[in-house]
Amino acid sequence: MHIHFIAIGGAAMHNLALALHEKGYKVTGSDDAIFEPSKSRLDKKGLLPNEMGWFPEKITTDIDAVILGMHAKPDNAELLKAQELGLKIYSYPEFLYEQSKGKTRVVIGGSHGKTTITSMILHVMHYHNIEVDYMVGAQLEGFDTMVHLTEENDFIVLEGDEYLSSPIDRRPKFHLYQPNIALLSGIAWDHINVFPTYENYVEQFEIFIQQITNGGILVYNEDDAEVKRVVEASTNPIRKIPYNTPEYTVEDGTTYLETPDGAMPIEIFGEHNLNNLAGAKWICQNMGVDEADFYEAIATFKGASKRLEKIAESDKNVIYKDFAHSPSKVAATTKAVKDQYPDKTLIACLELHTYSSLNAEFLKQYEGALDSADVAIVFYSPDAVKIKQLDQVTQEQIANAFKRDDLIIYTNPAAFKEYLFHLKYDTKGTALLLMSSGNYGGLNFDELKSII
Template sequence: MRVHFIAIGGSAMHNLAIALHKKGFNVTGSDDVLFEPSASRLAKYGILPVQEGWDPEKITADIDAVILGMHARIDNPELLKAQELGIKIYSYPDYIYEQSKDKLRVVIGGSHGKTTITSMILHVLQEAGKKFDYLVGAQLEGFETMVGLTHDAPVIIIEGDEYLASPIDRRPKFHIYKADIGVISGIAWDHINVFPTFDNYIDQFRIFAETIQPNGRLIYSQTDEVLDTMVSKLNVGIETIPYSLPEYTIDNGVTSIVADGKTYGLEVFGQHNLLNMQAARLVCESLGINSADFYQYITTFKGAARRLEVVGKNDNATIFKDFAHSPSKLTATIAAVKTQFPNRQLIACIELHTFSSLNKDFLNEYAGTMDQADKAIVFIDRKTFEQKKIEPYPAEAVKEAFANKNLLFFNEPVKLLAYLEALNIANSNLLMMSSGNFGGINLIGLKNNLL
């Protein structure tokens, strides 16, 4: 089987390329820019493009399938050549479905928590010695790639993103997988550039629920009022299974689950993670793993990359980095750290750099999200405004949107770094939240200076 990737360097795309190469496919690809770690990982398997750029000469009639990444444009010369030759063109979710249509498909959706829920399930299945395929949105300890595809695994666990599939397929990715077991962790408006109203955004999750196969099941958080209302109005032939917070304790900075008279100490913490754990437990029960075994296996789960990841710590301070960028993720992450360490000051810094978060009409969704932090900092790199062709707005507009007059605002990485390096973080936690990189600030270097 010969497949060609247009925009092979993307996070999901290069992982799928490696997975298909390992499965025995003949894989080629192109991209106009290749960053690390994609370039090194593709090179390791001998599938790194010889040079950057698009070359329609690479598209020949003997290619069985072209897989099109979201980064490519609709006038991409390789795409146009493939269309001209009549080669079958897939988005990567299309091709994941193509490779898993004879397997049991578990699809985890939601505005927040889906990477963590997927990661928890994979961890438990691996600990239990089960065979499975997977697609997850973060690099996990114990997994070489973010995509795993085999000939013989009976089940695939898929993180189901609601963003669009490809430049020529405007469906949300999770609509394509046709789940047998679906999960929705919660609904909080995101991707405003694609879903201009909250009602339109909610509709995507309703459609996802309607794509679950007959006699399948939907596992969902009943603690989310919007989601609970949506599920109550569904008229589909599937089983709906709600979950909520389990019984738990926090003792000396360690969170433990209490179940059936036993206590299980955890490596992770925060109510959002406890809810994620219940979703993962219900999926694993559906796959034949009982609750007692699940809780035993989950005690060694350390979290997904950049999800409350410890950058460094000493006896009285910890520096965390987290992927949080949307309002709901920001609120949950701050609450988790403040609850886990109630006697420590919390210094929380969020970088806004996605289209949604920088949209002035959306910015008010952040009102109150940083209120639990003792010091709240918002950073928007002035270069991000330029790159996204958005008119910059002043500190006062940010403070007003966050409804927090004491909030500090920075738009230059050098000034933010100088402020952070001058902090005394004794008896404090520093929480750095972004889906970007804080304008290139080296968090390890910051950690070394502060600790």
């Protein structure tokens, strides 16, 4: 088959392109800009477009299917040509469903924890040499790509994102997978540019539950009140399996998980990660991995990329970075680090980078999100607000939203970097936590290893 990608350079899109190339498909693609690591990875396999831009002459009747990325616009020249020729046009999730119709589809949904839970499941499968197809939203240790597709594997594990499918398909991605086994980790309002009200956002998860195949399985986090309410209200004839945060202790910076065979040290930490682990365990058990084998494998799981990732450590000090940006994720991550290092001074830095977090009305959702930190810092770029064409947010609005009189606010990348590189570390030890889906206006995280 010949598959053409419109917007091949995206994190998800280029991984799908690599997976199809690996499967033996003829793959071509276009984009107007491709950045690292996508650029090098596509180039290595001979899939990097010769020149950037959109070229309708590339679209011919020889193409079996077009996969349309979110980065493209509805009036994209190549898309218009494909429509004119009557070619089959798929969104990314639509094509994944086509590739997995004959498999048992395992879909991990929820406002937070999706990538981590999916990563845990794949780690366990990889540890026990169980071959599965997959799509996950982060690069994992031991895996070449974020997407893997075969003809022969029985299971496919899919991270179920609630964001939109394509510029011409406004359905949330996870509505298209029709899972046989599903997980719902949490519901916390996000993507307000797409789902303007809380009720509208919650409705997407109600639809997701209805999409589970008759007689299927839903594993759900009963610690989340909204998840519990939505799942229990569903009339879909499925088996519902609740999970909650397991018992654990923390001693000298190590987390011990309570298991039937006693306390077991694990690499990850934080209540939210232990909660994720409990959900992953139920999914793995429903995929044929028994409890003892799950615990043996999960003991070696170090976490997903950019999710509470330790970037530097000395005798007394430690630095973590995390992808957290929504209010619930920020609160959970900050608390996790403080619980893990209760005797250290916790400096928590949050970059307001997403559309939602830079919205003056949505800012109120952050109240209390940094309360676990000894020192709380918020960074945002007024330029980012302009680029996203939002109303200007003020330092006063941010201070009022977080409800911390001692909140430190930076808007200048150079000033923030100066602060980090001249930190006065506490004699009892400091934990520095950097939370963002961006990079604080150009911060090189590798350079931070020298300051500790």
